[in-house]
Amino acid sequence: MSASIRLCLLVAIFFHHNRLSRSEDSYDGSDNAAPASPNSEKLRAPPPSASAAALDECDPEMIGFELITGNVFSAPGNVIDSIPGTLMLTDCLETCQGNESCQSVNYETGLCVLFSANADIMPGALTKSQFPVFTIYAQKSCLGVKPCERAWCIDRVQNHRLNGYTKNKQAVSSRQECLELCLGENEFTCRSANYNNETGTCELNSMDRITVAGSTAFQPASGYDYMENNCIEEPSKLCEFKKLSGRILKTVDSVYQDVASVDECRELCLNSPYRCHSYDYGDTGEMVCRLSHHSRATLSDIQEPYLDVPEAATYELSSCYNVTIECRAGDMVARIQTSKLFDGKMYAKGSPNSCVRDVNNSLEFELTMQYDNLECNVRKNGLGRYVNDVVIQHHDKIVTSSDLGLAVTCQYDLTNKSVTNEVDLGVHGDISPALSEEVTVDSPNVAMKITDRKGEDIMQSAEVGDPLALKFEILDKNSPYEIFVRELVAMDGVDSSEIVLIDSNGCPTDHFIMGPIYKSAKSGKILLSHFDAFKFPSSEVVQFRALVTPCMPSCEPVQCDQEDLAGERRSAVSYGKRRRRRSISSSSAAQDDMLLVQTIQITDKFGFDKNANRSSSGSEAIYIAGDGGLCVNVAGLIVAATIFLSAQLAIIAAWTFIWQRRKFNSKLSHHDAMSAVSVSIPPASRADSLCKLYDAGYTHQRRF
Incomplete structure (x- = not known):
């Protein structure tokens, strides 16, 4: 001390x-x-009141x-x-x-x-x-x-x-x-x-x-x-204290001795029998922890409440947050309760402009992240497990040290018809890293896989043009449900490019890219859709997202009109279907759709040389000056000239052969007609070759 x-x-x-x-x-x-004073007697022994x-x-x-x-x-x-x-x-x-x-x-x-x-x-x-x-x-x-x-x-x-x-x-x-x-x-x-x-x-x-x-x-x-x-219940799960250097309070509410660490002192403050808002540790004695319900915000009317001590410090409660996660069939909702008015925004990390909630001086706010909303970037991490990162940002435009990052998780244990909601509070490592609660989820356990065309082998990678299939399967063979699919989207994770493959009606948007969804011949609980592998220009990873809705006892297919190869309209059955409309005020308005996500790595077949842009003796580019300038590749020019000359020689050879054959036929006809023309007979070997060539006739011409 x-x-x-x-x-x-x-x-x-x-x-x-x-x-x-x-x-x-x-x-x-x-x-x-x-x-x-003489009047002090007036302050003594008042009558019973x-x-x-x-x-x-x-x-x-x-x-x-x-x-x-x-x-x-x-x-x-x-x-x-x-x-x-x-x-x-x-x-x-x-x-x-x-x-x-x-x-x-x-x-x-x-x-x-x-x-x-x-x-x-x-x-x-x-x-x-x-x-x-x-x-x-x-x-x-x-x-x-x-x-x-x-x-x-x-x-x-x-x-x-x-x-x-x-x-x-x-x-x-x-x-x-x-x-x-x-x-x-x-x-x-x-x-x-x-x-x-x-x-x-x-x-x-x-x-x-x-x-x-x-x-x-x-x-x-x-x-x-x-x-x-003082009876107000304040958030206390995630609290941030700020250090006030050089000051300690003159009067405190509690003094604890033999406190092992400053962290233990902090926990005493958070669990005190009053609303503790500040503490100091080791400044008035070794292992001494002092707590107070006061901070600078509550001492504005007190003159000189602090004792100035350069080497001492008081830790004041800045704000506390309670975070709860509600996992629903179609989305996750992150709810925040804070002890101090919050003016800023809450958004999904990586999507600060598209998946955001602006908060204006509020103690409670929330962010809803739908599984089918690609802009919120909810990721699937294993079967039935959805995760996302959420940022609580105090400033409107920049991230500061006061901001918080939360990793939110919804784990769907669909086999047991339950949901585990977890909140990973990753701030400074001072708080227990998980909270959980359970609610019922009324949906079957469904998986989406990318397979070969038969729906058997799971494909982790492919090349553009490879025949593939999307397979939707209820894993529980005894489940009473069937499923239909809608709003199937392919997405590029680099620049958020996307293409809708199955629309909200359950029909293919372009059958040349992906065909209709049909039931497998093996089981009514398996749906398949064929497509040829494709990719986006900026990435080799293609992510598929689809909404799957269970129905009992069976799902009715939808009729889809599409063009065939001849350009004619025809009808096709697809087991994608529009979700039934429900009243917003209905008690059953909770969504029963499930989001399924799967990714695959698809490479192209262009075979570009990574060193194509490098200058070498075999690929030297020459700039030819002119009105607009022209850049010529020497190797490419030589190859082009060679191909051109070869084509010219082939055309000349073909024309010569045709002319000679016509001339020969003309002479033969003239011999038959006049019977007075002598013919010189070549040696046998040449005659055999000529006959073979003649017998081949136009077949060789056409091939040539």
Whole structure:
């Protein structure tokens, strides 16, 4: 512990012990009390009041405490007991609750003072407390509404109010009636209330100082009492603390010793019996953890609440989030609840513009990601398992260190007709990485596979033009369901190019790319559709996505019109089908469609040389100047010239052969007619060759 902190603590302890040595008549219950005056007798031993009588007869379960920070109750004649060494505000309050005569307490770190009177009976006895530490005043009340199990139910700030968030306003007879209205409000979550002491007006607010932290909504207002509901349940699953260097609070609510680590101190804060908003560790002593329900957002009305210590630090709660995932038949819904007004956006990672939810100053928001919405990029990771990454971004355009990334998962155990919803909270590794819940999913276990044309061998890769088939199969052979398919889409994962293969009616959009869906001859629970392998220009990976809907006991096919090879229209049966329309207000509006996703790697057959663009002796390009310029490849020019000359020679040879044969036929006819022309007979070998050539005739010509 630093010397400055030790000195401060020693001064405080000495001051407290000095104060205890005084008589009760001279003790005023504060470190900065004014000297006794002749009028101080007026503060002593007030007559019995209705408040005291009500406390005597009150059911212990209806007793609640109201806190005022930075004020001290000065009533020397009403001190019941002083308890030094009290390091827990909760212990001080429990002591008062167990004492029937106790109506209020003063609490400072290390000291608890009990009084038999309160500030409602003696309003002039409640004054500001600032030096050397601020005091917390707590008043016991018998409430008309059962308080929560928290150590206290209301934080009150005098002469302040919260502007702009009033949900209900009405006239009441007292401040206590106003706070009871807030505690008992059922139509909305009442987080705080403003009470006008002059007019009796009670304003119930939907926000408090924590949720609007950083704004100017909390302001001084003469004659008002601001009352904050400490019974509100705040999110606590995923919390972020920010470090405030060089400062620690002068007064805290709890002091724990022998705490092993700062992480353990943090957990004590998150699990405290009040709304803990800050902690410090190891700054006032080795392994000492101190907690407080205060932060800078709740100490704006307190003068110098912090002790400046350069090497110390206070960790303030920035915001907390509760994340729940609802897995439905056709989509997953990520719901967020936060402890501070959120103004930003929530989107699927990789799709910040197409799959996004803009949030404007809200404590609760959600993002729905449909399995058939390709823009949300929900991925299938194994059979029945769908995953996606979600970003909670505070700024409208950029990602900052305050933003959160969530990995959300829906695991469909269709065999057991159940769904496991998991949330992987991957932020700083401080929170348990998974949450889960179960709901019923009414759908069969269906798989989509890319196979050969017969539907047998599963294909992991193929070349453009290979005969393939898409196979949809209910894995449970005893399932009472059949299935039909619609909205089959092929997608390129690189630039989000896509093509619809089976439309919303269940018909092929282009039968030259993919044919209709038909039942397999082996089983009515297997559907097949033939296609030739194809790919997108920017990627070798093709992803197929289809919506599959179960039906009982059988599925009716749809008639699809399409053109055949001759260009004529003909009708074909397809077991793709439009989903039946349902009323939006119907209780059965939950989608029963399933999204199936499968990928395959398809390569082309172009065989491009990876080094084709490199300059070499065999592929040198020459630029020929001219009006527009011309780039000529020498090797290509030579090859083209060779082919051209070969073609010319072949044409000349063919023409020569035809001319000679016609000439020969002409001579032969002339010989037969005149019988006077002598013919020179060539040798036998040449005659045989000529006969064979003649017998071959036009057949060889056509081949040539």
